Amino acid sequence: MTDEAKQLQNFNTRYADKYGFAVPENYVFRAKKGLSEDIVKEISFLKAEPEWMTDFRLEALRHFEQRPMPNWGPETLAAIDFQDIYYFVRATDRESADWDEVPPEIKETFDKLGIPEAERKFLSGAGAQYESEVVYHKVREDLKEQGVIFLSMDDGLREHPELVREYFGTVIPYNDNKFAALNSAVWSGGSFIYVPPGVHVQMPLQAYFRINTQNMGQFERTLIIVDEGAFVHYVEGCTAPIYSSDSLHSAVVEIIVKEGGRCRYTTIQNWSSNVYNLVTKRAVAYRDATMEWVDGNLGSKITMKYPAVHLLEPGAHGEVLSIAFAGKGQIQDAGGKIVHAAPHTTSKITSKSISKDGGQASYRGLLRVEDGAEDVRSNVVCDALLLDEHSRSDTYPYIEIEEQDVTIGHEASVSKVGEDQLFYLMSRGLSEEQANAMIVNGFIEPLVRELPMEYAMELNRLIQLQMEGSIG
Amino acid sequence: MTAALEIRNLHVDIEDQAILKGLDLTVKQGEVHALMGPNGSGKSTLAYTLMGHPDYEVTQGQVIFDGQDLLEMEADERSQAGLFLAFQYPVAIPGVTLANFLRQSINAHRKAQDPEDPGMPIPEFRRMLKSKMDMLQMDHGFAGRYLNEGFSGGEKKRAEILQLAALDPKIAILDETDSGLDIDALRVVSDGVNALRSENLGVLVITHYQRILNYIQPDFVHVMLDGRIAESGGPELAMQLEEQGYEWIRGQAD
Secondary structure, eight states, X not given: OOHHHHHHHHXXXXXXXXXXXXXXXXXXXXXXXXXXXXXXXXXXXXXXXXXXXXXXXXXXXXXXXXXXXXXXXXXGGGGOOGGGSBOOEEOOSOOBSSGGGSOHHHHHHHHHTXXXXXXXXXOSEEEEEETTEEEEEEEOHHHXXXXXXXXXXXXXXXXXXXXXXXXXXXXXXXXXXXXXXXXXXXOOOOEEEEEOTTOBOOSOEEEEEEOOSTTBEEOOEEEEEEOTTOEEEEEEEXXXXXXXXXXXXXXXXXXXXXXXXXXXXXXXXXXXXXXXXXXXXXXXXXXXXEEEEEEEEOOOSEEEEOOEEEEOSTTOEEEEEEEEEEOTTOEEEEEEEEEEOXXXXXXXXXXXXXXXXXXXXXXXXXXXXXXXXXXXXXXXXXXXXXXXXXXXXXXXXXXXXXXXSEEEEEEEEEEEOOHHHXXXXXXXXXXXXXXXXXXXXXXXXXXXXXXXXXHHHHHHHHHHHHHHTOOO | OOOEEEEEEEEEEETTEXXXXXXXXXXXXXXXXXXXXXXXXXXXXXXXXXXTOTTOXXXXXXXXXXXXEGGGSOHHHHHHHTEEEEOSSOOOOTTOBHHHHHHHHHHHHHHHHOTTOOOOOHHHHHHHHHHHHHHTTOOGGGGGSBTTXXXXXXXXHHHHHHHHHHHOOSEEEEXXXXXXXXXXXXXXXXXXXXXXXXXXXXXXXXESSSGGGGXXXXXXXXXXXXXXXXXXXXXXXXXXXXXXXXXXXXXXXX
């Protein structure tokens, strides 16, 4: 066997070893497959939710049922069978703040993924969601004392009902799109974060999402409120076992950044190749506030995700950094949206996509400047790198400007890894595989530089893993 | 044992057009050869073919390098075996620093010698890099710049010689290293090459002009016309060429 063939084989087994393993399902509760009003009521009942939330869920379900599938994006989306999915699986009957209390097979999963270790080393707090619910959650005591709230969304609703009711569904209403409606109907888990005025959470808060069951639907719901002059960096990671049948992950993330506050939200998505990943993420930024999305998409079968920032008051700034890697059989339909709804606001979208072995990566973005939003500056740069002839890259940059006094830059480039680049690197003794990996790492370097070191290393390692599958 | 690059009756096509038409040349470790010739005589084709560019098709002939059949090897294997090409037009690799690139190249060479080699320790690499950069009068900040991206002509050529110095090849081919250099840059680059001259390094200096040979004194000079060596001699041949031009050789050859 050639080295390359060995490495290819390793590539497949290595996802299986590292992320693709499954553990036995000793669950306390699993709702029957399929979606119905009864299932939605059951979820709400099991969580002992207030009536307004049950009503919200049911309204969302009605909207989901009426709303047609999107008539744009990847065509294979139509293959999702909404009745062949488990909408609610409770793996344990309680959430712990001590890893030792997490059921052993679940703890083992997160040990294997390195979560407790990461928490000890460099996090301000960590959460771990397994199937539908959060099984572990903890925030550092000193932050708690300063009034920082970091809970699962379920606990957030229980412990801070007024705060949740004030903001929940305000940034992304249930009728925003079909998948936001689905999430609103069956949501479970996710994070609830509140950072009080002036508090800077220095080290990141992290949540890790894990699907274990086959045909599982995971619908976490995250709400982050960054009060005046506060700062938080939230990081999420996600993986799942490899199954031949499909799973669905459809999250909703709402963020409110108040005057002078700053929020950075980093995602390193590495779902297995049988997961549909259809996520709605949106933030609103008030006066002089900053919102930054760093969105890395490496896994999944299809991803459709366009993190958005609505700049609502003067001085607000929004950024989206998007990295997508589409390998064999993958569609990464990613990008970002910025809406300038106020004057003197600025924004930047940077997208880097890599396609190989027939993968398809698309940049889909919206830049909107509303009437009266004068003195707006925005820059959009999207670069695509194709590693071979069979792969694809598309760019759909929508720009809607209703104001004269704006400065907009837009650049797009598609490059193929050139024979001359490969030859140059190989002439210095690097193998073709090493040369390709070096070119890819260089291509995303400007974005990786923005990540905290631990995540930059993780991202580089994942890309290395993806690259090792390449056959000359 | 002294390694040699032996080129025998080499014929090379690009897109079905014959460029090299029976070229013979031998360069040994410790020797400096100059290969001169007008534009279009096939000098750069020779350089790329020797390094293994996939677009160049060898239709006839043989190249033996250090006892091995060079033409059977991929470009990376040729490099690991001790062949080096300083490019006339080095390409940019955005996002990859010169230092990172050099370290990975050195480690690939070490691994080729010994699969168990853990790579050059970082402190040793830093010391080595700094001393070679000092030799080429390069600012140390250069190591952190992206490879060839936004480099001036002179900076690119210095970076090529830096790679030559760091990879320590047996035979190095310098493809028109003098092109696009002002006199000061030419002097620095040539001083660098001269500092590397030893019985362990053979050099093939490919050039259009005699100028660089004032700085890098060759042991042998060859003149290439229409895909083969038309004339070989000592350093005096370069002087003669400078005075009388390539037409003189053409006349001699006819």
